[in-house]
Amino acid sequence: MYKLYSMQRSGNSYKVRLALALLSAPYQAIEVDILRGESRTPDFLAKNPSGQVPLLEVADGRYLAESNAILWYVAIGTSLAPEDRIDRAEALQWMFFEQHALEPSVGAAYFWLALVRGGRDLQTHALEDWMERGYAALRVMENHLKTHDYFAAGHLTVADIALYGYTHVANQCDFDLSGYPSVRAWLKRVERQPRFVSMAWTPDAPANDEDLVAEA
Amino acid sequence: MYKLYSMQRSGNSYKVRLALALLSAPYQAIEVDILRGESRTPDFLAKNPSGQVPLLEVADGRYLAESNAILWYVAIGTSLAPEDRIDRAEALQWMFFEQHALEPSVGAAYFWLALVRGGRDLQTHALEDWMERGYAALRVMENHLKTHDYFAAGHLTVADIALYGYTHVANQCDFDLSGYPSVRAWLKRVERQPRFVSMAWTPDAPANDEDLVAEA
Numbered sequence: 508m509y510k511l512y513s514m515q516r517s518g519n520s521y522k523v524r525l526a527l528a529l530l531s532a533p534y535q536a537i538e539v540d541i542l543r544g545e546s547r548t549p550d551f552l553a554k555n556p557s558g559q560v561p562l563l564e565v566a567d568g569r570y571l572a573e574s575n576a577i578l579w580y581v582a583i584g585t586s587l588a589p590e591d592r593i594d595r596a597e598a599l600q601w602m603f604f605e606q607h608a609l610e611p612s613v614g615a616a617y618f619w620l621a622l623v624r625g626g627r628d629l630q631t632h633a634l635e636d637w638m639e640r641g642y643a644a645l646r647v648m649e650n651h652l653k654t655h656d657y658f659a660a661g662h663l664t665v666a667d668i669a670l671y672g673y674t675h676v677a678n679q680c681d682f683d684l685s686g687y688p689s690v691r692a693w694l695k696r697v698e699r700q701p702r703f704v705s706m707a708w709t710p711d712a713p714a715n716d717e718d719l720v721a722e723a
Numbered sequence: 724m725y726k727l728y729s730m731q732r733s734g735n736s737y738k739v740r741l742a743l744a745l746l747s748a749p750y751q752a753i754e755v756d757i758l759r760g761e762s763r764t765p766d767f768l769a770k771n772p773s774g775q776v777p778l779l780e781v782a783d784g785r786y787l788a789e790s791n792a793i794l795w796y797v798a799i800g801t802s803l804a805p806e807d808r809i810d811r812a813e814a815l816q817w818m819f820f821e822q823h824a825l826e827p828s829v830g831a832a833y834f835w836l837a838l839v840r841g842g843r844d845l846q847t848h849a850l851e852d853w854m855e856r857g858y859a860a861l862r863v864m865e866n867h868l869k870t871h872d873y874f875a876a877g878h879l880t881v882a883d884i885a886l887y888g889y890t891h892v893a894n895q896c897d898f899d900l901s902g903y904p905s906v907r908a909w910l911k912r913v914e915r916q917p918r919f920v921s922m923a924w925t926p927d928a929p930a931n932d933e934d935l936v937a938e939a
Contacts, residue, residue, distance in 0.1 A: 556867070557820070557824075557842070557863050565809055565812070566809070569809070571809075571813065571816060572811050572816055572820075573815070573816040573819040573820060574819075575815070575819045576812050576813075576815035576818075576819055577812070579811070579812060580808065580809075580812040583808060592796065593781055593782070593785070593787075593800060594797075595795070596787050596792050596793070596795060596796040597787065597792070599789070599791070599792035599795055600787060600788055600789040600792035602792075602819075603789040603791045603792055603818075603819070603822050604773070604788075604789060606819050606822045607822045607823060607827060608773075608821045610823060611823060611827055615737075632848070638742060647772055647773050648814055650772050651772070677735055684819035716766050
């Protein structure tokens with residue numbers, strides 16, 4: 508059984524939890540609250556020097572970081588990870604796009620506006636840039652989804668899961684998706700998948716559940 | 724033969740040219756000068772709606788974007804693309820790290836300080852952030868390379884090529900690598916590979932070679 512270090516409200520962590528749910532893969536979830544510095548302890552940094560979640564223990568004492576790398580690892584051999592050379596390359600293309608175009612814009616806005624108390628005031632200088640780059644990424648996605656149901660291989664893959672992670676919370680951090688009908692239709696398409704779970708879902712209630720609600 | 728749209732001085736484009744050289748793969752290079760808007764023409768946007776290079780034509784009229792996805796595509800079946808499940812996941816891990824930690828910091832600094840004339844004055848507000856995040860990424864790399872010759876699989880892979888792209892020009896955009904001896908040793912290790920080519924190398928002299936020199 509996998510051991511996954513993640514944070515409930517992190518989009519990057521949610522990607523992995525969503526993939527594991529879709530795959531019906533059992534795992535043990537260990538909540539790491541990065542807002543409280545729990546990913547910066549000596550113990551956690553020994554596991555992942557980048558100090559980030561999600562982190563998957565893939566073998567005894569061997570850890571894999573980076574949400575999108577973890578997605579490929581857990582999905583290999585399933586329909587979520589295309590085997591065809593071009594399909595696989597196109598899925599990867601969208602996942603790299605997600606990490607440099609969507610995650611640093613929508614993901615950053617979500618973190619500071621939706622998760623960090625008082626974050627909006629701390630990041631006023633960056634907000635305009637996030638909005639501009641986030642909408643640019645959403646336009647590229649909308650353009651693709653006008654003529655495709657999914658991002659690669661003609662069916663749901665790890666690329667959709669990667670992009671769903673932050674796109675589905677864009678409306679929680681100032682982004683208005685009303686002008687992106689194809690993106691909204693794709694979000695619903697992902698949500699209709701068998702075994703889909705929402706970001707709030709957890710395989711076992713975290714010990715600090717009340718704290719999470721109080722802080723969010 | 725591959726058809727590659729790239730810009731000579733772009734680190735992301737160079738990654739692909741370096742991989743193709745190491746693999747002795749013949750290709751036709753088409754220079755696209757993004758500084759002159761050549762990636763924003765209707766013709767180019769029809770090939771890649773993101774308006775970015777590098778772009779590889781993988782079949783007639785079918786294009787693959789994102790440097791790191793292209794690296795996997797061209798390297799599949801060679802030692803540059805590890806097949807073992809954990810090795811492959813770790814190579815991917817470092818390539819996603821490259822796209823969200825190194826490319827938006829060192830890559831952005833390189834673009835504005837080394838390529839765009841007057842770019843330093845345009846980006847004074849961002850420079851401090853790039854330096855802080857760039858050094859953070861370099862520390863993570865240094866820490867790994869203290870005990871590893873390469874980033875994944877114990878030998879040169881696409882992960883090394885991805886990270887080499889911008890790390891080797893960090894000294895051209897204010898980063899001081901003197902405190903990163905393991906990173907510097909790894910740069911040399913990459914450069915000693917058979918068939919290694921520098922960023923300046925080109926398979927066929929571009930038509931606007933003199934212009935490039937004049938503008939750089």
